[in-house]
Amino acid sequence: MAQARFNEVLTLDREVPEYKSKDFASDQDVRWCPGCGDYTILKQVQNAMPELGIPREQIAFISGIGCSSRFPYYMDTFGMHSIHGRAPAIASGLKVTRPELNVWVITGDGDSLSIGGNHFIHVMRRNLDLNILLFNNEIYGLTKGQYSPTTKEGFVSKSTPMGSVDHPFNPLAVALGADATFVSRAMDRDPKHLNSIILRANQHKGTSLVEIYQNCVVFNDGVFEAYTDKATRPREALYVEHGKPLVFGENDSKGIRLNGLKPEIVDLGEGGVSLDDLWIHDEKDLTKATILARFFDRPSEHVHFPRAFGVLYCVDRPCYEDGVNAQVAHAVSKKSKTLDDLLTGDETWVIK
Amino acid sequence: MAQARFNEVLTLDREVPEYKSKDFASDQDVRWCPGCGDYTILKQVQNAMPELGIPREQIAFISGIGCSSRFPYYMDTFGMHSIHGRAPAIASGLKVTRPELNVWVITGDGDSLSIGGNHFIHVMRRNLDLNILLFNNEIYGLTKGQYSPTTKEGFVSKSTPMGSVDHPFNPLAVALGADATFVSRAMDRDPKHLNSIILRANQHKGTSLVEIYQNCVVFNDGVFEAYTDKATRPREALYVEHGKPLVFGENDSKGIRLNGLKPEIVDLGEGGVSLDDLWIHDEKDLTKATILARFFDRPSEHVHFPRAFGVLYCVDRPCYEDGVNAQVAHAVSKKSKTLDDLLTGDETWVIK
Amino acid sequence: MRLQSQPMSEVTIRFAGDSGDGMQLTGSQFTNTTALMGNDLSTFPDFPAEIRAPAGTVAGVSAFQIHFGSNPIFTPGDEADVLVAMNAAALKANLTNLKNGGLIIANTAGFDKKNLSLAKYDVNPLEDNSLAGHQVIKFDVSKLTSESLKESGLTPKDIDRAKNMFVLGVLYWLYSRPLEPSVQFIEKKFGKKAPEIAAANIKVLNDGYTFGEATEIFTSRFEVKQASIEAGTYRNITGNEATVLGLVAAAEKSGIPLFYGSYPITPASDILHGLAKHKQFNVRTFQAEDEIAAIATTIGAAFGGSLAVTGSSGPGIALKGEAIGLAIMLELPLVVVNVQRGGPSTGLPTKTEQSDLMQAVYGRNGEAPMVVVAAKSPADCFDTAYEACRIALEHMIPVMFLSDGYLGNGSEPWLFPKEADLQSITAKYEPSREEDAEPFKPYRRDAKLARPWAIPGTKGLEHRIGGIEKQNETGNISYDPANHEFMVKLRAEKRDRVADYIPMQDIDNGKDHGKLLFLTWGSTYGSVKTAVHEARLEGYDVSHAHLRYLSPFPKNLEYILKGFDKVVIPELNNGQLVKMIRDQFLIPAEGFNKIKGMPFTVSEVKQKIYELLNK
């Protein structure tokens, strides 16, 4: 009966139009600072949309609060700009009740890891089929420059005039600890790669986390320059691909090898080791993913590793909404009671 | 000046009395269900107290809400039974402002990992010098038996009559993902071991997490029986100790070996492997700790591992409160302004 | 039958024992049988705050009170006529609830040395003449039960567990009730799983009855005739169960699937438990990580087209304030259930109170008007929950539904409706549109000022909403000062306009003008109704009006209030509705307050009436 009401309006089976990227741009003026990394990310998301093969009205973008969270206004899909930190929970309610929708969560490092930290870890464990794009600029942009839970120690911000003494989160490690099933990293300045990761995130059935390094030109300009700058990128960014060895450096001259549990950097080619000796990336291996995610915070080891970009981890696990809806479907299929039965209950008596 | 006020009353340097365990029992009637695992934990904490060598009034227990969170009422120390989930944040405020105190957080699986999840991960990353005892009974006791974020899938509880479809957290993995510096596990039914872990947690400078398996006789009786039952314990519980090989089983007849990144169970002695081949426990190794913490949720590997008890991980990292207080002390020592200077500010003018 | 049954018009019995003594079951069995006999009744369980405090202590006492009669009954009774005390602690904890001269039925086995010391009695109260003002009937229930079952082959533990059935049997005899319904219940409960337990319980029940019949321990026996209440088929129901059914019924009638996002909290958790069982009605429940996530999931579900409900109690509702504000901005239908308990903070979690009214009306940042309704009795939770859903769906507005611990856990007979007779609920989704249609306006409005419910998956309705102030009609972000003032007033007007779609306020009892009006809301209804009824019979000129709608008020409320010389507002708080009434109508309404975690007694209200009218 309830389903019937939906059917009065839903157009779920309609043919998918031939979309162009601009079909996903809303009529609202985009309002980020000139040069903000958010622009490229918006562009790549809009570019990815036609490839999903989903009618526009079946897509929803839910965000919290922050510069990045303005995102839904710019997408010509359904959208909600909600309150600070709560987007994953709102999206969960939407997805549980409307599993056929394609739901995206847009969030910032403060939104998802500070005030929204609890919802963030719980959505990971529940593994609802959502795509979460986490715009990490290591700063609170909208409130004008306080340090965030991803800001490096020592950073001088408005709220830390003598430098931050707060140890930052490693967002991907937090997600893995909370049993995330899809964990990836990309950056605003490598649009092609970003685009491919967005599409892979969408393919994954389960909660897909894409951490996107995003430059805040105003309050934290250049914090990811080592990875985005063409000169330093080869030695600082390690692009990982399932089944491929971990190579990086100018002309892929370097590689990563596992020595027991310890990763080490090796030179390839003459005098060095061969590709066959290298760590082969395996998206399904939680231990490897954990090591990869933590490449940059192993200070005790005094080794400077490149930062990993790409899909670090991707495994299948049942989605929460499927469990819920299977139970409901099962109960509905076995339905033996009418509403009148329910109102009547087990024991009644008659007054005459 | 401010410090002076504290000094009017504080008795920080007084001699430590020769305490007995019962000196830490308050005059309040203990009110848990008969047979509840909370009783043994209370006892072990009271037993551990005299060994800390700290005057009673310098110790504070802060809890949230839940059966377990009634704990502070039973300790003859300073105590606060606060609100649901917030104990780590309250304790953080206390510790930052009063670093000389010995501060304990008492929490349940619901309190710390459901409503309190955000404070839980943030206290881990900040690494304040607190001892957190997490009473995990895999259920909401106080509210009479709903499933919790640590309850196994399929569990039938008051709120999941058809079985839970929620994937549970692995509390130690969550903590490691959030950059915890001390992660350990114990159980109500092995009081001696529990006592030793409590003492080690106290020794660690930084946030020490002790997950304690606690039996809820009313709503989840026997959920940890495999580890607490004398008959099954040898093969199901793996007690780890720094620098020692991982052995378990009747007469320590089995061991764990690492094959690359993969742990495997081996038989020891004749025909089997020798102790020297085994994985040597290393508290300082994050990768190893992560593998150990996850022994029981590697379903894809179809191997049944024993569960690890003891200190899985323990490393040093600066404590948040020390960073804050160092900055304050530095600023105070360089103090050049009086309050009048501050009120006057940089630019003034005179009206006559 | 040696004794002739004496007719009585109403009786209150209080069953009290250790948490392990099965008093809740005994009480509910007595309730069922009483209901089947056609009495009107009202019950209230009184749980200990601890899950299971140590056996034998006062903290571990669990009680159940039933008030039944041949007259209409609106409260579980001020004081008990009969107190069943299974042990010393039960007597100690409940003696104040017994009438002067009331009957105590005591299990002497529960007054042994150990029990006396656990209850902190120096002397056995059954023997030191301290109960002289009461009738005391004592016997060793434990021993009689084990006698009864000595051949049963059951373990001593199982035998001891059956002792509540002995007491039940005795009381059935005392009040001339049949055993049949309880026999059936026992068979259904244990028959298959444990036939020997079933047989034993039935035997003990019978033996208890026979004990009453055979011994001369009782000097009188009573009968309470069928009540002359409205004809029809009844069932017994608690407020939380009625809330569950009200929500499911609203979903079924409106054709909108129900979603309930909640985080457990006493005394609201049973709504979550109840709804989780009704998946066959396409109900989805979500036990969220906290109260904020709970309401956030409902906002997502409402956006997706569900009848979205979140429920909690005071402290949990406090946490939802910010998100309620969002729902008010989004203008989505949403029901927030607050089963109130004693506050502030953790307060008295297992006790009842009406102290969250101000929080409901004002507890958010900014000008954030929402509709507030409250139930007056356990069964009324059905109608009020249903009405909350109707208003939310038809007006596209968040509604707070106030219940409380006393309503939620208390029970009463319910003349339940048929689906066909339920008021219809008109909820509709915005239909799809073609590409070339006029641009869709998500904040366009109808006569109720409701905006269209445009759900994802509907072609042509793509739109974006959020918590920043929005332009009317388009819903776009707007920082325009004039628009903001317009929208603030519009949201207030939209809430106020609900008054056009609800019934006028009526007088529950008495004239529509006169010297004194008692104006109630929520669970104070029952005691005030009874008190006013009785006072009127005694010739006092007092009237009673009861408010279901607290925000907005019914349109004629001012007219009614101004018909009385004095308006008194009894509340289980320090004076909240009274503030709203004084502010809005500028009349010197007076508060009459009790903040003891329990309802007014009828006699407290009557006392107040005497005081006010006799001076």
Next chain:
Amino acid sequence: MRLQSQPMSEVTIRFAGDSGDGMQLTGSQFTNTTALMGNDLSTFPDFPAEIRAPAGTVAGVSAFQIHFGSNPIFTPGDEADVLVAMNAAALKANLTNLKNGGLIIANTAGFDKKNLSLAKYDVNPLEDNSLAGHQVIKFDVSKLTSESLKESGLTPKDIDRAKNMFVLGVLYWLYSRPLEPSVQFIEKKFGKKAPEIAAANIKVLNDGYTFGEATEIFTSRFEVKQASIEAGTYRNITGNEATVLGLVAAAEKSGIPLFYGSYPITPASDILHGLAKHKQFNVRTFQAEDEIAAIATTIGAAFGGSLAVTGSSGPGIALKGEAIGLAIMLELPLVVVNVQRGGPSTGLPTKTEQSDLMQAVYGRNGEAPMVVVAAKSPADCFDTAYEACRIALEHMIPVMFLSDGYLGNGSEPWLFPKEADLQSITAKYEPSREEDAEPFKPYRRDAKLARPWAIPGTKGLEHRIGGIEKQNETGNISYDPANHEFMVKLRAEKRDRVADYIPMQDIDNGKDHGKLLFLTWGSTYGSVKTAVHEARLEGYDVSHAHLRYLSPFPKNLEYILKGFDKVVIPELNNGQLVKMIRDQFLIPAEGFNKIKGMPFTVSEVKQKIYELLNK
């Protein structure tokens, strides 16, 4: 000097330009110089909602208004006498803020084709006669600046950045102000790091001044004489800065170290930033993971003996409701700062409003009374924050301090006090006790009903507190019904008794009885004060009283209110204080409301006075 300066008693200037044009700096330089000249003044910055909207658009316009005079000044001015428009968008966005006949100083370079189209002007407003009702003076600031700096060797970008100094120079000339203070400022700011930039800015400033002097573009020149305000040493201060200083001063005076736990939110973040800079005063700031953690840390700090303060704005305060309830139960000193903004929900985050009063007074579960005070002007934030701390510490009670975006960001001259003259704050910790002393009673009370502050580390004071209802004196958990009622009333009485320790309400202006009283709270003070002052000069019988204490009210408030035929309550909300006044005193007080994210103008209030007194 060709032109003689004409005396003026007051002037309002509005500087408007693109976010990148440096208008905030220009405004604050003009402010400083004006202050040093001894004028009274009031300022208000008007930021765009976006961090940096695209250059040249209306959304990207940033403005700064200053109102100064030789009379006492209480508002930043209704409408500007002079509007500086650095580009077309600035004109578009700010024209409504200009008086009829006001002066526009326009930078013609900002009205080129690109700027016109970004501002969505079809025709250049400087040329189409649409500004006929105003005086327009236009020149190419950009070109004049680059002329001025053509030899400087600076990059074109750096040269363009200096153009605000040209405008500042022109205005200094126009209002006969000295250049010296700004020259010093520039030297201090750039002197060491970038001497060439300093030199350039000083040159442009001088050239702007000379431009005013040399050209005939202006037909008049003005002078505003020193104000006859209280003698003493002044500084300029914003409300948020004053709050910071008030908190630090309270900590220093009481000898209790300050702890501030907060989560950033507009417009409260500057308090966090400000306090973070004052570590040398033993101040600890904690940027928490969310608002709940922020208040939780302060509760921990208060338990440990700190002067614990948390601050936020509306939505963040909503999240703190549950924890405020805990603090009320714990009876610890705590100050909660709410720098209010437009609501509900995210609302209008960069705009001002007074709509969180009800939330402050009632926004928690249960009966949870707290003290509420509000500041009336930027400088008054110092006194009110200080007073909030005093009450919290002396009464061991949570206090809500209400400020708002207008106060927080606005500034005014402040006759700052000396430490020695600040009211003393008596806060003391409970002393240690010996083992054999009487058991310590953490809920023992003094005449204020305050309990002892027993901090960890003090021998013999071990005790446990929590959110469950507690027995008076012992603080042990108590489920006793009578105790609960006693404690609920006691907590209310404790709050009410604060009224014994605060000043009586006074009349700010006018007689203490009469036809009409304007009763204000918070930031409406300035415009109402000015309006009432002016209306009284015009012969109207109107009085003005301003409330700092909102809960409890001063004890004589009723007496004052009852002296007037009519009481009108102007608020930047939909009517909140008016509800409390009507409820409490049963007088037909009327609301006068504006909900446009900005303060009342003086003329709006005067209009209201005319309306009320002329009919």
